[in-house]
Amino acid sequence: MSDPDDRFLEITRRQVLETGMVVTVSGILPVTALAQASNSQPLPENGVTVQVSFQINGHPMALDIDGRASLLDMLRERLGLVGAKKGCDHGQCGACTVHVDGRRVASCLTLAAKVDGREVTTIEGIDGADGLHPMQQAFIDHDALQCGYCTPGQIMAAIACVKEGHASTPEDIREYMSGNICRCGAYVGIVAAIEQAAPQIERG
Known part of the structure; x- marks a missing residue:
């Protein structure tokens, strides 16, 4: 009689990768949820606060942010979009790459205030109606x-x-x-x- 746990041994590396990729691209939150998440984070008491209005993965967004914040920190900490990773935090590894107006940028070196009036696309926003990019x-x-x-x-x-x-x-x-x-x-x-x-x- 076969062990019921043997079925787990049949899972392939490709199945794991495909499942992980689907989870990654389906992680984009609705714009209302993004707004709620962004407002739940208190702003620092020191520093200058600025308002930015931009498009994030096709959704309009307006936020009050610390003027010193990086785009990467705004995405991860205010919007909960954690696909872009903080690798070196010096613009040398590319783990934080996103698109701004269709051009790739290192989001760890880009001030969040600089995306005012622009369109930001992250890994969470590239999948299409038919599935994976x-x-x-x-x-x-x-x-x-x-x-x-x-x-x-x-x-x-x-x-x-x-x-x-x-x-x-x-x-x-x-x-x-x-x-x-x-x-x-x-x-x-x-x-x-x-x-x-x-x-x-x-x-x-």
């Missing part, structure tokens, strides 16, 4: 991640790399993705994923 699916297909910590930033940078026109050769991809560090060394899979997703993104 082509780049997310390509990362799964090529096992382009191991621990997954840098993956949101890698994916955001990879999408930008394609849209900037720098994904025509493996050499170009490596050059224009060099600002995103993978400490697990999944670079071969990352390049292959970008090569796979590029034609579909370019057509879109």
Whole structure:
């Protein structure tokens, strides 16, 4: 008689990655929930408070923020969007990469006040009505991640790399993705994923 727990041994690495990716992209909160979360955090007593109005993953948002706050801290601590990771906090690892008006930025080095009137897109906002973004699916297909910590930033940078026109050769991809560090060394899979997703993104 087989052990009932044997069924857990049949779960593959790919199934785990796919499940994790779906959880990641389904984590975007409705705009009302985002507003409630942002208002629940008290502002610091010192420093200058400024108001910013911007679009976050397609939703309008207005916040009073500490004028010294980084975009990364605003996303994670005020809006609960924790896909962008705090890696080095010095703009050197790329784990915090998001898009502002379609261009990739290191959110740890970007003042939150600078996004007033602009459009911010994070990893939580790139999936479409049909499911995963082509780049997310390509990362799964090529096992382009191991621990997954840098993956949101890698994916955001990879999408930008394609849209900037720098994904025509493996050499170009490596050059224009060099600002995103993978400490697990999944670079071969990352390049292959970008090569796979590029034609579909370019057509879109």
